[in-house]
Amino acid sequence: MKKSISLWTTASLLVIISCSSDAKLDIITTKQDIQMGEEVLMLCKASGEGEITWHKDGEEIDDEDKVSKVDETSSKLHITKATLKDAGKYVCKCEFESGHTDEAQTQLFIYDGPSFGSTASYHEFLEGTDGVVPCLVSGQPAVDVVWLRDKQEVSRNSERRVWQQKDNTLFIGQVKREDAGTYMCQAQIRGRLIFLSLSVSVVINAPPKVHLKEDVKKVLAGPEANVSLLCLVDGLPKPNITWTMPVPSDPSRHQFNSDRSEFSILSVTREDYGEYVCTAKNKIGESAATIKLHVFEAPEVFVSPEQQRASVGDRVSVSCNVSGHPNPELHWLNKINGQPIVQDSGRVHVVEGVLMIDDIVPSDGGLYSCMAVSSSGNASRDVAIHTQPGPPLYLSVIPGPTSVLFNLKTLPFNGGTLITSFVLQWRQSPNEQWKERTVPVSDALAITSLKPYTKYTVRLAALNAVGVGEFSEGNNVRTQGIREPDSPILSTNQIKIEDNSFFIPFKQSDDGGSPLLNFSVRYKQDTEAAEWKEIQLSKNADSVFLQNLSFGSDYDLEVMAVNANGSSLPSRFNFTIAERPNKGSSMTKGSIVGIVLVIFLVVFLVVDATCCYRNHCGFLMTIAVKIFGQKVPGLKMLEEGDATFNGVKLKGITSRGSSHQLAQLALQASKELGQRKDGTCDKAPLTKNEKKQAGRELSNADA
Numbered sequence: 150m151k152k153s154i155s156l157w158t159t160a161s162l163l164v165i166i167s168c169s170s171d172a173k174l175d176i177i178t179t180k181q182d183i184q185m186g187e188e189v190l191m192l193c194k195a196s197g198e199g200e201i202t203w204h205k206d207g208e209e210i211d212d213e214d215k216v217s218k219v220d221e222t223s224s225k226l227h228i229t230k231a232t233l234k235d236a237g238k239y240v241c242k243c244e245f246e247s248g249h250t251d252e253a254q255t256q257l258f259i260y261d262g263p264s265f266g267s268t269a270s271y272h273e274f275l276e277g278t279d280g281v282v283p284c285l286v287s288g289q290p291a292v293d294v295v296w297l298r299d300k301q302e303v304s305r306n307s308e309r310r311v312w313q314q315k316d317n318t319l320f321i322g323q324v325k326r327e328d329a330g331t332y333m334c335q336a337q338i339r340g341r342l343i344f345l346s347l348s349v350s351v352v353i354n355a356p357p358k359v360h361l362k363e364d365v366k367k368v369l370a371g372p373e374a375n376v377s378l379l380c381l382v383d384g385l386p387k388p389n390i391t392w393t394m395p396v397p398s399d400p401s402r403h404q405f406n407s408d409r410s411e412f413s414i415l416s417v418t419r420e421d422y423g424e425y426v427c428t429a430k431n432k433i434g435e436s437a438a439t440i441k442l443h444v445f446e447a448p449e450v451f452v453s454p455e456q457q458r459a460s461v462g463d464r465v466s467v468s469c470n471v472s473g474h475p476n477p478e479l480h481w482l483n484k485i486n487g488q489p490i491v492q493d494s495g496r497v498h499v500v501e502g503v504l505m506i507d508d509i510v511p512s513d514g515g516l517y518s519c520m521a522v523s524s525s526g527n528a529s530r531d532v533a534i535h536t537q538p539g540p541p542l543y544l545s546v547i548p549g550p551t552s553v554l555f556n557l558k559t560l561p562f563n564g565g566t567l568i569t570s571f572v573l574q575w576r577q578s579p580n581e582q583w584k585e586r587t588v589p590v591s592d593a594l595a596i597t598s599l600k601p602y603t604k605y606t607v608r609l610a611a612l613n614a615v616g617v618g619e620f621s622e623g624n625n626v627r628t629q630g631i632r633e634p635d636s637p638i639l640s641t642n643q644i645k646i647e648d649n650s651f652f653i654p655f656k657q658s659d660d661g662g663s664p665l666l667n668f669s670v671r672y673k674q675d676t677e678a679a680e681w682k683e684i685q686l687s688k689n690a691d692s693v694f695l696q697n698l699s700f701g702s703d704y705d706l707e708v709m710a711v712n713a714n715g716s717s718l719p720s721r722f723n724f725t726i727a728e729r730p731n732k733g734s735s736m737t738k739g740s741i742v743g744i745v746l747v748i749f750l751v752v753f754l755v756v757d758a759t760c761c762y763r764n765h766c767g768f769l770m771t772i773a774v775k776i777f778g779q780k781v782p783g784l785k786m787l788e789e790g791d792a793t794f795n796g797v798k799l800k801g802i803t804s805r806g807s808s809h810q811l812a813q814l815a816l817q818a819s820k821e822l823g824q825r826k827d828g829t830c831d832k833a834p835l836t837k838n839e840k841k842q843a844g845r846e847l848s849n850a851d852a
Contacts (some may be wrong), residue, residue, distance in 0.1 A: 152777045159817070162736065164167065168267050170300050172273075173195070173196045173243075173251045174193065174194070174195050174196070174241060174243050174251040174252060174375075175193070175253055176191055176192070176239070176241050176253045176254065176255045176318045177191065177192045177193075177194065178190070178191040178192075178210075178255060178257075180255060181255065181256060181259045182260065182309070182341055183231045183235075183257065183258065183259050183260075184231075184259075184260065184261075184345060185232060185233060185260065185261040185289070186230050186231065186232075187230075187231050188227075188228065188231070189205070189217050189226075189228035189229070189231050189235065189257065190225060190226070190227050190228075190389070191225065191226040191227075191239065191241075191255065191257075191318075192219070192223060192224075192225045193223060193224045193225070193226070193241030193243070193253065194223045195222045195223065195243040195245070195251075195437065196222070196454045197220075197222065197245050197246070197247070198221040198222055198245070198246055199243045199244050199245035199246055200243065201218070201223075201224040201241060201242070201243045202216075202224075202241075202242050202243075203215075203216050203224065203239065203240070203241055203242075204239070204240040204241075204242065204637035205237050205238070205239055205240075206237045206238055206263075208318050208783060210226070212795060214227075215227055217444075219735060224237065224241070226241075231259050231274070233259050233261065233289060234259075234261065234291075235257065235259050236257055236258055236259035237256075237257060238254060238255075238256055238257075239254065239257055240252055240253070240254040241253045241258075245599070251358050254330075258341060260288065260290065260338045260341065260343060261288055261289040262286075262287055262288020262289065262292060262335035262336070262338070262345075263286050263287065263288035263292045263337070263338060263343070263345045264286070264287045264288060264334070264345070265284065265285060265286060265334070265345070265347045266285045266286075266287055268285040268286075268334065268347060269282055269283075269349070270285060270348060270349050270350065271349070271350045272348060272349065272350070272352070273349050273351075273352045273353075273354055273655045274321070274324045274328075274351065274352070274353055274354065275324070275353075275354050275355070275356075275433065276324055276325065276326060276353050276354065276355040276385070277323060277324065278323070278324055279320070279321065279323065279324070280320070280321035280324045281318055281319070281320055281321075281349065282318065282319035282320075282321070282332065282349055282351065283316075283317075283318045283319075284296070284317045284318065284319065284334035284336075286317060286334070286336040286346070287337060290338065290339060290340075290341075291338075291339040292336050292338060292339065293336070293337045293339050293840070294313075294317040294334065294335070294336050294337075295313070295336075295337075295825060296313045296317075296319050296332060296333070296334055296335075297332070297333040297349050297708045298330065298331075298332050299330075300334070300444060301318065303332075308379050308703065310322045310323065310511065313563040316528070319332060319334075319349075319487035319634065321351070323354055325353070326353050326355065326385065328351060328353060329351055329352055329353040329628070330350075330351060331348055331349070331350055331351075331768070332348075332349045332350075332351060333346050333347070333348055333349070334347045334349060335347075341530075342343040342347055343437065345561070353385060353430075354386070354431075355383070355384050355385040355433065355435050355514055356384055356431070356433040356434040356435075356436065357382060357383070357388035357429035357431055357433070357434060357435055357436040358382070358383045358384060358429070358436050359380060359381070359382055359428075359436045359437060359438040360381040360382075360383065360431050360438075361379070361426055361427070361438045361440060361622070362379045362381065363379070363440065364438070364439070364440055364441065364825045365440070365441050365443065365845050366378060366440060366441070366443065367442075368417050368442070368444055368445070368847060369417075369441045369444075369445045369446070369447060369526075369655070370417050370418050370419050370421075370444050370445065370446045370447075370474075371416075371447070372416050373416075373844050374412050374416065374417040375413065375414065375415050375416070375704050376413070376417055376442065377411055377413045377414075377418065378411070378412045378414075378427075378440050378442070379411050380392075380410050380411070380412070380427035380429075380438065380440075380771060381410065381428075381728065382410060382429040382436075382649060383648055383708055384429060384431050384433065384436075385431070385433075386431050386432065387431065388430055388431040388435070388436075389429070389430055389431070390408060390409040390410055390427060390428070390429050390661050391409070391427075391428045392405075392409070392412050392425060392426065392427055392428075393425070393426040394412075394425050394426075395421075395422070395423030395424060395425070396420055396421060396423070399775065402414060402415045402416055403415075403416075410766070411696055412425065412427075414442075417444055418444070419446055419474060421442060421444050422442060422443065422444040422474075423441075423442060424439050424440070424441050424442075425439070425440045425441075426438070426439050426442065427439075428439075442852070444472075444474065445474050445475070445524070445525035445809075445813065446472070446473045446474040446525065447473060447525055447526045447528065448471055448472070448473035448477040448521035448522070448523050448525065448526055448527060448528040449471065449472045449473060449521065449528055450469065450471050450519050450520070450521050450528050450529060450530040451468075451469070451470045451471075451530070452467060452468065452470075452519050452530050452532050453467070453468050453473075454467065454532075455530070455531070455532055455533065456532070456533045456534075456535070457532070457533070457534050457535070457728065458535045458536070458614075458615050459506075459534065459535070459536050459615075460509075460536065460537065460616070461509060461510060461511060461536055461537050461618075461619070461720070462508055462509065463508075463509050463536075464505070464506065464507050464508070465504075465505070465506040465509055465513075465534055466503055466504065466505050466506075466821065467503065467504040467505045467517070467519075467532050467534075468502065468566055469481070469502050469503070469519035469530075470502070471502075471519075471521035471528075472521075473521060473525060473526075473528075474523075474525065474634050475523055475524060475525065476523070477521035477522055477523035477525075477528075478521070479502050479519065479520070479521060480519075480520045480522060480525065481499050481504050481517060481518070481519055482517065482518040483497065483515075483517055483519075483521060484515065484516040484517060484518050484531070485512075485513075485515035490504065490517075496508060496553075497513065501810065502519075503758070504517060504519070504532070506534070507831060508551060509534075509536050510536075510539070511536055511537060511538055511539030511561070511562040511563075511564045511618060512539065512561065513534065513536065513565075514534055514535055514562065514564035514565025514566065514649050515533075515565040516530070516532065516533055516534075516565075517532045517534060517536065518530070518531050518532070521533065525606065527851050533565060533566075534565055535564055535565040535566045535615050536564040536565060536615055537564050537613065537615050537616050537617060537618040537619070537803055538562060538563050538564045538568055538610075538611035538613050538617075538618030538619075539561040539562035539563075539564070539618055539619060540561055540610070540618060540619040540620065540621050541557055541560075541561045541610070541611060541621045542559060542561060543557065543558040543559055544556070544557055544558075544621050544622075545558075546607060546624045546625040546626050547700075548627060548629055549595075549628065549629055549659050549661075549662065550601050550628060550629045550630055550631045550632050550658075550659075550661055550662025550663075551597065551598060551599045551600065551601055551631065551660070551661075551662035551663075552595050552596060552597045552598075552599055552628070552662075553595065553596045553599065553605065553607050553626055553628070553657070554593065554594065554595045554658075554661050555571075555573065555594035555595070555607075555609050556594075557594070557609075560611070561611050561618065563611070563613060563620065564613055565745070566614050566615065567613060567614075567616070568590055568611045568612065568613050569589070569590060569612055569613060570587050570588060570589050570590055570611075570612045571587070571588050571590065571594055571610065571611055571612065572585055572587055572609070572610045572611075572612055572617055572620075572767055573586050573587075573594060573595075573596050573607070573609055574589055574607065574610075574620065575596050575599070575605050575606065575607045575608075576605065576606055577603065577605055577606075579606075582615065587612065588840065590648050593658055594609065595657065595658065595659070597659075597660070599628050600628065601628050601629065601630050601631050601662050601727075602627070602628060602629070602630060603625045603627065603628050604623070604625065604626070605627075605628065606623040606624070606625050607622045607623065607624050607626060608621050608622065608623045608624065609621045612806045626798055628662075629662075630662070631661060631662030631663050631714060632661040632662060632714055633661045633710075633712060633714050633715040633717050634657060634659060634660045634661040634663075634665060634711070634791050635658050635659040635660075635661065635710070635717055636708075636709070636710065636717045636718045636719065636720045637657055637658075637686050637708045637709070637710050637717070637720050638655055638656050638657075638658055638667065638696065638720070639653055639654075639655045639708065639720050639722055640653065640654045640655060640656070642654070642722070646726065646727075648730075649696070649697060649698040649699065649700055649726050650693045650694070650695065650696045650697075650698065651693075651694070651698060651704070651706075651724055651726070652694050652695075653692060653706075653722065653724075654691055654692040654695070655691065655693065655708060655720070656691065657691060657710055659782055660710070660712055661712055661714060661717070663712040663713045663714055664688070664712060664713075665688040665710055665711065665712050666688060666711045666712055667685050667686060667687060667688055667711050667715065668685070668686040668687075668688070668690050668708060668709065668710055668711065669683065669685055669686075669708070669711055670684045670685070670686060670693055670706070670707070670708050670709075670718060671683040671684070671705070671706075671707050671708045671840045672695060672705060672706045673703075673704065673705055673763070674699065674702050674703065675702070675703035675704060675705055675723070681828060691822045693708060693841040694707070698726045699726060700726055700727065700728055701726065701727065701728040701729070702725070702726050703719070703723065703724075703725050703726075704723065704724055704725070704726065705722075705723055706721065706722045706723070707719035707720070707721050707722075708722075711847055714750050823844065
């Protein structure tokens, strides 16, 4: 195998020689830099025959294993395995037969390496420590080493944080994350273009660190309340995150993002309160931090009962319970007067959250509020306490002939609920039982059907949903004699006016001690010439209803009550009926056209009659002639096609023409007459005999 390689190399050299330029003596070799252990073949070629010898570093080489004759003009030097000793200066000398001597020389370099041996190509360093990356290079002769990063040579200055030391070691002081990457250790045989490079990876590690955005989180519990706990983690390699929580994991409410750095809790409840630990771990170490979650609950108030009835003098108690986190304070408020209720003090007081009212009075009735107050909010709930109304105050009594009227300046305490009516009582002597009647709060407070000139004791009490309140003190009154009834009271706030009708209700307050007979009503328009219209209503009537009144008119109304003693003073009232509503014009286009045609026909007949009587012409005269066969002045012209009408000459019209032509004739005549400025006719007026003759002809025509 080696022999065949040698023959191939020799052949190659011969080819090179044959292609080379002419020279007296040349040394041909494939390369000058030879790796130790490689085969070396050099060929010396002379331009003529002669004796060729080889010399190294000035000494002749007589080793037949190395030097051999190829032919009469060439010789070769063959080194099977080059060693460092084979490096040097080689000279080929030739003594030509002509006696001339010539020589050629070449330099042969033998090297070993470079080699990185057991140099590691991967290094890991902890952030903040010093990193040392060795480059173990061997080779002969001397080898030069440089470190490169991103194709830039690393400095050899020791003042730099990253630099190349004298022993070819790469030093990285106080390693930072940006120092991570790929470095290149490059070795070169000194003085020769022989390179070898090794890529070295540098990895920076950092222990985990947990950074919390908030170490305390506050949230108000509720079905719509959500909270997120954020755990910011740093470290190389990227740490894994785990959470430790005070409650069992609930996938329906507990959710994580992709790297588990965010933990969300849905529909926060009070049970979610506690410490949540975020732990980050990688191969370097682990780190943890704690987030404390404070869960607040909005205050709630529960009262029992929410509404309570009690009689005057009873003792009332209402319990109130509050809940929430933090535990709220409990307060009671009297909403009747807006004042807080003091603990354990007074007739109305609070004992351990229970509202107590001793010897309840009507003024105690109303709303009370139990309130819960805390840092997470406030809440309240009202309690309604109802009792009987209080006694009427500021009461006056007005006697009538057979009645007594109560007058209240102010309503009594209602006991916490509305007063619905009043109880009116009366009696003639203390030995009698009280007689009474119940009157709605909206009606007049009157006792009726009493005896005239009689002494009574009367009193009044209010009534609500709980019962009858305390009666007022008895008032002694004496009824008056029988008289005319009082004027009816008109309810002006219930008036109804629709189109031209009017309605007003009324009521009789006092009949004067004698039963009513009827009501007298009269009304008229508010004008000087208008007369009163009177109507009579039955004694049971409660309203006045008037119809068919005039639109756009003002009216005066008087209502009187009548009993056996006479009539009351009239109750008067004024009202107005508005204008008739505009319902839109009922005239259509057809109606308007019809009216115009009628007007035109009337004008035509007037003009034609005038023409007939004055000038014996016109449509009427033509009809008369056709019926009676009479000739009149101007008729001939009509038959021939020309005629005059009130001095106007008309053409193209015959007596046999249609009614349309005659209408055109009349219209033409009226237009020309209207265009005359002096408004006269150039035809002489009819004489007295002519007028008589025209009258007879017209009479005959009508017959």
